[in-house]
Amino acid sequence: MQILIEKIKKEGQILGNGILKVDSFMNHQIDPVLMHEVGLEFARVFAQYAPTRVLTAETSGIAPALSTAMALKVPLVFARKNRPVTMSEPFEAKAPSHTKGGIVSLMVSPEYLVSSDRILIVDDFLASAQTLVALAKLVEQSGATLIGIGTVIEKVYSNGRALLKDINVPVVSLARIKSIESDQIVFAE
Amino acid sequence: MQILIEKIKKEGQILGNGILKVDSFMNHQIDPVLMHEVGLEFARVFAQYAPTRVLTAETSGIAPALSTAMALKVPLVFARKNRPVTMSEPFEAKAPSHTKGGIVSLMVSPEYLVSSDRILIVDDFLASAQTLVALAKLVEQSGATLIGIGTVIEKVYSNGRALLKDINVPVVSLARIKSIESDQIVFAE
Numbered sequence: 001m002q003i004l005i006e007k008i009k010k011e012g013q014i015l016g017n018g019i020l021k022v023d024s025f026m027n028h029q030i031d032p033v034l035m036h037e038v039g040l041e042f043a044r045v046f047a048q049y050a051p052t053r054v055l056t057a058e059t060s061g062i063a064p065a066l067s068t069a070m071a072l073k074v075p076l077v078f079a080r081k082n083r084p085v086t087m088s089e090p091f092e093a094k095a096p097s098h099t100k101g102g103i104v105s106l107m108v109s110p111e112y113l114v115s116s117d118r119i120l121i122v123d124d125f126l127a128s129a130q131t132l133v134a135l136a137k138l139v140e141q142s143g144a145t146l147i148g149i150g151t152v153i154e155k156v157y158s159n160g161r162a163l164l165k166d167i168n169v170p171v172v173s174l175a176r177i178k179s180i181e182s183d184q185i186v187f188a189e
Numbered sequence: 190m191q192i193l194i195e196k197i198k199k200e201g202q203i204l205g206n207g208i209l210k211v212d213s214f215m216n217h218q219i220d221p222v223l224m225h226e227v228g229l230e231f232a233r234v235f236a237q238y239a240p241t242r243v244l245t246a247e248t249s250g251i252a253p254a255l256s257t258a259m260a261l262k263v264p265l266v267f268a269r270k271n272r273p274v275t276m277s278e279p280f281e282a283k284a285p286s287h288t289k290g291g292i293v294s295l296m297v298s299p300e301y302l303v304s305s306d307r308i309l310i311v312d313d314f315l316a317s318a319q320t321l322v323a324l325a326k327l328v329e330q331s332g333a334t335l336i337g338i339g340t341v342i343e344k345v346y347s348n349g350r351a352l353l354k355d356i357n358v359p360v361v362s363l364a365r366i367k368s369i370e371s372d373q374i375v376f377a378e
Contacts, residue, residue: 013275021275028276029242029266029301032259053218059247059267063255070221070256077218078248082289086202086210087217100271112218 001041001174004152005187007034008175018157018180026124026152030063038174039067042122042150045172046072049147051120053077055113055139057095057106057131064152065122072120077113079106079138091141095134106134108142115143126151126173129160136167153177156188190230190363193341194376196223197364207346207369215313215341219252227363228256231311231339234361235261238336240309242266244302244328246284246295246320253341254311261309266302268295268327280330284323295323297331304332315340315362318349325356342366345377 013021025031042064051072056065057079069076081097081104083090090107097104113119119139123132132149139146146169154161154173157180164171176188202210214220231253240261245254246268258265270286270293272279279296286293302308308328312321321338328335335358343350343362346369353360365377 015275019274023273023275023298024300027273028269028298029264030255030258031264032255032262035255036259059251059269062248062251063265066219066221066224066252066255067259069219070225073221075218075220076252080217080248084212084216084287085208086204086212098273109212109217111213 001037003034003037004175007031008153008177008185012185014180014183014185018155020153020155020177020180020185022153026063027060035063035067038064038152039069039071041174042068042120042172043071046120046148046150049120050118051147052116052118053113054120054122055079055108055135056122057081057135061123064124068120068122068150075112077108079108079135081106083107091138093134093137093141095131096128106131106138108138110142113138113142113144117142117144118147119144120147121149122151124152126154126160126171127158129163132160133163148172150174190226192223192226193364196220197342197366197374201374203369203372203374207344209342209344209366209369209374211342215252216249224252224256227253227341228258228260230363231257231309231361232260235309235337235339235359238309239307240336241305241307242302243309243311244268244297244324245311246270246324250312253313257309257311257339264301266297268297268324270295272296280327282323282326282330284320285317295320295327297327299331302327302331302333306331306333307336308333309336310338311340313341315343315349315360316347318352321349322352337361339363
């Protein structure tokens, strides 16, 4: 997706150790025009599989997933990391926390993930893929059908895609970063 | 906002102690069509004050705030409760946590909140108003101008509006709930 790649080239900051800071348009500030285009693109790719709901994890997945849900006109469900008083006994899967360290639980209420659903998972990054695997486990627990996984930015060098092989659904990333050199972001084909 | 009021009447669940569960369209699952309308309505009300950024707090504020930012075509910034490795020394204000109990810090990087900004705060609920006050403090720390506060649902009976009086900007809620009886939600005029 060319406008996304241009945005990463222009505003992405290389912090070392393969860390890419995209806080100016995705992880802290959100560019609404870019995010709208992201949603349209995921809808274009995945509409053919007739998803009934979009699933993501709080927090950074919500923006691209909501934009996608708006384009597809299907509900968005975001897995929660803390259980509010309003939540019924949830489906639950563990994933490592990127901001807090350690392990967090991702929880979805069975009210909003049912066996007749066809689920599209959307998240901001495909890196280690462990959050995506946890989201796929929630779908499995519900008996719903997973129809695809869409991520905005893939860090190809983190090899997360290998972990998703057994899930056997289309995995689409809108920008694929092959490597991050000291001062340059190298995109995959 | 009539379609929101209808939605609350139809899907809002009364859990006792003034707790209203709106997980089916706002706090866990999100109705993308309704959320699109929410954004258009906030844009209609606040565009006249020429906001340059929309500010909210993770997590439940992100959906209505993103939709509003999309309608206004200005960036959205969401205050974070955990400081990621990518964040510069942030502006910081304390607020009570609804899901975890205790107090959380709301943090915004000075890169995305600057003195020339005209800020519209958007959040899901106006209840105790303490999260909104914390967001207003972040705006004040940055030297930016706060131009208004928009919330999707106001619990009038929680009296949060009184706490916002000194801030002296328009405070607009799209649905105002006067009281919650044992089995009935009573809306204000």
